Structure formats: C-alpha cells, structure tokens
Amino acid sequence: MTHPADTTDATFDADVLQSDTPVLVDFWAPWCGPCRMVAPIVEELAGEYEGRVKFVKLNTDENPKIASQFGIRSIPTLLVFKGGEIAGQIVGFRPKSDLAKRLDAVL
Numbered sequence: 001m002t003h004p005a006d007t008t009d010a011t012f013d014a015d016v017l018q019s020d021t022p023v024l025v026d027f028w029a030p031w032c033g034p035c036r037m038v039a040p041i042v043e044e045l046a047g048e049y050e051g052r053v054k055f056v057k058l059n060t061d062e063n064p065k066i067a068s069q070f071g072i073r074s075i076p077t078l079l080v081f082k083g084g085e086i087a088g089q090i091v092g093f094r095p096k097s098d099l100a101k102r103l104d105a106v107l
Helices: 012-017 033-048 064-069 096-106
Strands: 023-028 054-059 077-082 085-091
Touching: 012 023, 012 054, 023 033, 033 054, 033 096, 077 096, 085 096
Parallel strands: 023 054
Antiparallel strands: 023 077, 077 085
C-alpha cells in the first residue's frame, strides 16, 4: 500500500507545487482527533489513486510557514493542487466517498 509521504516547509514546493500529477495535501497535527480519523481514509485513497494522484501529509505544528501561507485555520484540511494551484479544498472530516468525488473532479 502507498502511504502518503511527509512534506515540510522546505520540500513543499518540490513535492507539491512542481508536481506533474495532482497532489492531495493532508494538513494535520498529532494532537488532532479528527485528523487521526481522516488518516486511514487518505491512506486507502492513496492506494486507489496510485499513479494518478500524489498524496502527502504536512504536520502543521512542525511546518507553520506553509500552513499559514495557505490560510489553514482548522485541521484536518485537505487541499488538492493541480499545476501548482489549489483545485479543491476539504475542511474537517468527510466520508471517503466525498473525498473520492473531489479527486475525480480534479482528474
């Protein structure tokens, strides 16, 4: 199974903005309960969309620069980037079917 890779303030541009494929970024923190509920869904989707969408996680506690750059105020927030631009945003816990719909809309 494909696990979402970790991205950081330092690697975000290369991992996400310069990616040839759409990227789903999971903004999370270790203390966030709903983030832990979203994580297994994101992992499942990473497996199902392998090769079509890249999945990365960003710990907002350790990487405040990127989180504030994209105005992340509540977590979990999932942002979908395509061609370096935000193509979709999901805030809070959503069922897997909702997330899949959002990804399909971007592809």
